[in-house]
Amino acid sequence: EPAAMSAKRLEKELKDVRKAPFPGLRSLGPVDEANLFYWQGVLEGPEGSPYEGGRFVVEFDIPSDYPFRPPKNRCLTKIYSCNIDSNGNHCLDIDDTQWSPNLTIANLCLCYLGMLADPNPDVAKPWFNPAPYSRLARHLASSLL
Incomplete structure (x- = not known):
């Protein structure tokens, strides 16, 4: 049964991330x-x-046929980002066509961290101005503490 195989894979991913967390990941599971x-x-x-x-x-x-289809994912925290919209949806190119069963949920977290570390304004509107963007993003991030 696909759901049982998916559950086994998820248990392994959970064990792996708990054994070897990475910088920027506070928790996952x-x-x-x-x-x-x-x-x-x-x-x-x-x-x-x-x-x-x-x-x-x-x-x-996570779909019951994971890892053959990617999990739906979004940022729940309000964030001002050129790569994440007001509903928390991101601009990552990881859909059914780009997804690989070799990828993990931890890999998706690394993608989010990459977007936060190095925002890609090319996907934003042409009027993007980095200085005010950085000030507002910094202000909102500090207000969430």
Whole structure:
């Protein structure tokens, strides 16, 4: 059964991330141990970025045929970013066509950290101005502490 295979994979990912967490990842795992298919991660704003000092919650709604389809994911924390919209949706190119079963939920967290560390204004509107953007992003990140 696909859901049982997915659950086994998720248990392995959870064990791996608990054994070897990485910088910027405060926590990652199921919100409720009884439901392996809904995770949240808490990411720390990268040093030197406008988000330094902030904490950002990301949700992962994992399909029963994971890892063959990617989890739906978005940032739940209000954030001012050229790469994350007001609903928490991101500009990552990881959809059904770009996703690989070799990727993990921890890999998605690293992608979020990359967006926070190095925002890509090319995906934003042409009027993007980095100085006011950084000031507002810094202000919002510090107000979330």
